[in-house]
Structure formats: structure tokens, C-alpha cells
Amino acid sequence: MSAGTMSAADSAFTGDAQSGSDPLEGLPGHPMMWILILSELAVFAIAFIGFAVARLLNPAGFAAGQGHLDPTLGGLNTIVLVSSGALAAVGVAAAHEKAWRRARCLFVTAAAVGLLFLIVKGTEYSAMMDAGFTLDSGGFYSLYYLLTGFHALHVVMGMILLVIVAFQDSAETFETGAAFWHMVDLVWIVLYPLLYLLR
DSSP states (O other), X not given: OOHHHHHHHHHHHHHHHHHTSOTTTTSSSOHHHXXXXXXXXXXXXXXXXHHHHHHHHOHHHHHXXXXXXXXXXXXXXXXXXXXXXXXXXXXXXXXXXXXHHHHHHHHHHHHHHHHHHHHHHHHHHHHXXXXXXXXXXXXXXXXXXXXHHHHHHHHHHHHHHHHHHTXXXXXXXXXXXXXXXXXXXXXXXXXXXXXXXXX
């Protein structure tokens, strides 16, 4: 094999290795955010599996607990988060067009809509506690409060991130913030039927 052929082969091999060295390279936003997102999704997945196993062990108790939830409020919050995610997506598109003022307005509005989610969830918590269903009321309620509370914490983190990102003139930064917010949406889309609908 000639030196020129070996050089071309080495170059091609190096290029292939470089292109395959970062599996997160093609994702929008900063790769470190995707590492965080994947780790958070793994934590939620373990929690969901734990909930499913606990329900298998106590189907009657979990069915009774689900009967005291309000699927209408859960459905409303699903609409709220999906709408907020759509605003963030449009904001990213505006950032790519360098329409920074529109992008900022859309991200701040997305965060404000996220606040509505917390208000609805707080209303639901208050009604359940007034009815005597607290964290200590049994396995279903303990897992319900832990899962939804952990998710609500991510909503708060996402809102803060959206507002911070809104004042950066970088499309990649907007993508990074939106990626986290879409993860929050995705978790709720799984959490809602798991807690409220599946019997």
C-alpha cells in the first residue's frame, strides 16, 4: 500500500472516529444538558418502575387512592405544560432567526405558563390535604406526593432556566433551555396517565 493510500485511509479512519466520538453531537443545545436530561430521565424511570411494582403488590389500595385524584386537573396541567413547551419551541425558532425580542417574550411567557401549572398543582394538593389525604396516608399517597413533588421541583428549575436563557443572545443557549423544558413536559405526559388514568 502506498504512502498516499495509507494517508487517505488514516484520514478517513480518523474522521470516522471523530464523527462517532460524541453521540450527543447532533442534539440541539449544549451536550452537557443532554447528559443531565438523560440522568434525570433515568431517575424518573426508576421511580415509575417502583410505582408500578408497588401497585402490583397492592392493586386495591392504589385503585382507591387513584379514585380520590381529579383527572380533570391533571388533564388541565397536561394542556398547560404542552402549551408552554410549544411556546418554548417557537422561541427557539425565533432565536435562530435572531429575533431576540420575540424569542425572549416567548420564553418568559413559557415560564409564566409553567407557573400556572404550579398553581393548579398547589390547588390539587390543598384539596387532597383538606380531605385528609397526606404523605402518610398510605403507599399510593406517599408515592403520589413524592413523584409529583419531584416533578414540580423540575418545573421550578425549568422556569428559572427559561428566564435566564431568555436574556442570552445565543440560539444554542435557547435550545439548551428548551431541551430541559421539553424533558419536564415528557415526564408529565408519562406521569399523568400513570397516576390518574391507568387502573
